[in-house]
Amino acid sequence: MNRRMILYMPLQILKVAAAVLLLPALVGLIYGETRHALVYLCVGAATFVLSVIGQRVVKPWTKVIYAREGFVIVALTWVLMSLVGALPFVITGDIPNYVNALFETMSGFTTTGASILTDIPAMSHANLFWRSFTHWLGGMGILVFVMAISNMGDRSIHIMRAEIPGPIVGKLVPRARETAKILYLIYMGMTLLEVALLWVGKMPLFDCFIHAFGSAGTGGFSSQAASMGAYDSAYLQWVVTVFMFLFGVNFNIYYLILVKKIGQAVRSTELRTYAAIAVISAAAIAINIRSMYATLGETVRHAAFQVSSILTTTGFSTTDFDRWPHFSRTVLVLLMFVGASAGSTGGGLKVSRVMILFKSMHREIMRLLHPKSVRSLRLEGKKLDETVVHNTLNYFALYMLCFALCFLVVSVDQFNIETSLTATAACFNNIGPGLGAVGPTASYAGMTTLSKLTLTLAMLLGRLEIFPVLLAVAPATWQRK
Amino acid sequence: MKIIVAGCGKIGTAITHALVGEGHNVTVVDIKGAAVEELINRYDVNGLTGSAADYDVLLEAEAGKADLFVSVTEKDEMNMLACLFARRLGAKHTIARIRTTDYNEGNLGFLKQELQLSMALNPDLLAGQQVFNLLRLPSAARIDTFSGKNIEMVELRLKQDNPVCGLTLWDLREKYKGLFLVCYVQRGEDVIIPDGRFTLLADDKIGVIASPGEMQRLLKKMHLTTKTARSIMILGGSRASYYLARRLDFLGKSVKIIDKDPVRCRELADLLPSVSVVEGDGTHQDLLFEEGIRSVDAFVALTGTDEENILLSVFASKLGVKRVITKVNRTELTGIAGDLGLETVISPKKAVTDVVTRYARALNTAEGSKIETLYRIADEKAEAIEFVVTPEFRGKGVELRDLKLQPNTLIAGISRGRKTLIPTGSDTIEPGDRVIVVTAGRKLVELSDIMAGGRK
Incomplete structure (x- = not known):
């Protein structure tokens, strides 16, 4: 166990985070919020100085890391980032309670979008920008970002694997750093495209950035209390619907398109399944809610927006879907668990995992019929390694266990089962709004500190796919053996 | 690339x-x-x-x-x-x-x-050649030859009784007066490109560059054996053994190969009629005694198993065989072999890697000062590279004492036509020369990379 490296790398990332804090400071200056700008500047400077000093102290003998160091580094970085990222909210006084600020920041970095704010427009521009920018950084991964701009060594694949979600993480090109660069360039390009398209639709520029960050990271923080419902423009809502869907696609697909292997990209079974789930759910909901809206266009738009938002685990809304009929709400809750594609910025179980689970289930049933039959599972036209199937099954069991535990703790609060269950599901799967008391028009402000902390942990578990966090706290990881 | x-x-x-x-x-x-x-x-x-x-x-x-x-x-x-x-x-x-x-x-x-x-x-051919060179100079821990074969680099481990211990390189030149150059010193974990003030100590590993004749003379003066091995026992009938035995046999040495596979023994006997092939298990000490391990000049362990090679080499050393060469392919075991007192360890894997590295690096060259040969030396912490000088080289015709070099870089040899120069301050590098550069901690792609300021 390379303990020094485990501390050294997160500090390295914090240095970058300190530099990133200059962005909200700049936004503060632009909007004349000098005091808030100063706070961001000071927090950034202090973080930078402390990280540099810390790095001197723990300078590692060797930079060699293995899988377990990779896991722990990622978990620790995320915790540190959230602890530091919450500071400006508290110091500026917009969110005076540190637990609330931590919940908000973790919700930002993990691209959950669950908020404890009851009066969003009262926030300063600097704070609103920072809140949404954490979505953007957390979506593709902060360590992957640092990997793209600096050399993290030969074995950075372990870090990449721990941070990018999905059952199988591969590189696009031989070098991890090049892969990280390509991912971030695609990510940046698509975000800017969305900003431009929203701007064309006459959204204020500041809001364009906020909502582009929100959909790019599949986060869901909005600058408006009514989320995307505040813009009475079918064009804007459709743009966001499409972009949320696009950011929930595996980024390997975009790379394939970039290198002109469009045929291979279109043949992707995960992409097809993901699209099919979206279309079928949207259609089912549209039929179910047709009597609630005046025109067919409006019905389809709301159905598609909500499905895209929940399936990709973004959490924007155009309407209070908590008032929809039970069937529609149930479909949305089920979509929460499915989640987006592997290798995207979304959360949840991931479509490819669900596919593997179903295929494995099918094989077990066939095995009952033909006990001697030998068959291998295939995904994307390739034979699936049995260890991947095994890992996926185990992951699912662990996922359900963690979910059950969080649900149990949250239910201590005197909310009904609907609220407790969807609050846990929405945080654990990094969506944001749930149903009932945590519905799209409400907030998490009414929860107790215990529930808030539990949900904060649930968000981290969900974003990092459980194992890194679990390994970071497991005693066996730290034993000197 | x-x-x-x-x-x-x-x-x-x-x-x-x-x-x-x-x-x-x-x-x-x-x-x-x-x-x-x-x-x-x-x-x-x-x-x-x-x-x-x-x-x-x-x-x-x-x-x-x-x-x-x-x-x-x-x-x-x-x-x-x-x-x-x-x-x-x-x-x-x-x-x-x-x-x-x-x-x-x-x-x-x-x-x-x-x-x-x-x-x-062909890793086996490379390994065979490597062993063959080592048998030629029994006191060297490794020998690297450069093109033209009129210049070679020999690695020696300085034992306590070596007369050069305690001398600075200037003293060494005064004392032995020859055309040679100490181009690197490995002391513990460090690799040093030494200058004249550097003092040699016991247990250092030093790399010396000279022409083959000069090398013989120098080793004699250091009281090191220079006698070429005459009778050689090779353990294992691998392909490397075959290549080695063929070359030794050609020079009329007495060679004995021991292998336990009867089919392989038959093949070898057919291919090498004048080599004696013994079928038997080399791990049995009785067999080794029977075949006269005590009286051979050199023992070469070339079986497919690293562990077997190491153990039997230790055994042969204990019996007092003057020259023991061990093939070890796994990098982790190389260090252990050294700890056990085995001085000459060869690794076909390394030799092959050097060749591929050299080829890949030569492809990267834009200017065209072609890399002829590349050896990674001193546990891969330093490199010896032979370049062919092109007319575009910036430092051509400049006296070496005026040439500003990168730190830890040494021009160790120049071969011009048939002549071999061990460079002094007044020599120059001319187009068409082959220049041997030794460098630590730097990856040279072109000859211009040796100069301070790099390529321009």
């Missing part, structure tokens, strides 16, 4: 290690998924599971865009086929490992031409 390495065995791993260190973009291919996984975890490379001669796999690896395709799988035929396909798909250069003796005899040229191979690798 984009490089594909097919085959993730010992040699494939070593080559990948070296090429990643050189900064290339490497994709590895192997039929065994676990082997590929292992490499992806250890190095910053991409991996593909599948046969290297499978058209789809080659397409997916983008072999057509590769600058270099190296195939080092188990099977020669697979390597040849993979290289041929890769070349047809558009790979610029291909290197195949071809081990089978039959392919390596007269028709290798034909094979290379027809398959459009840039290079054929």
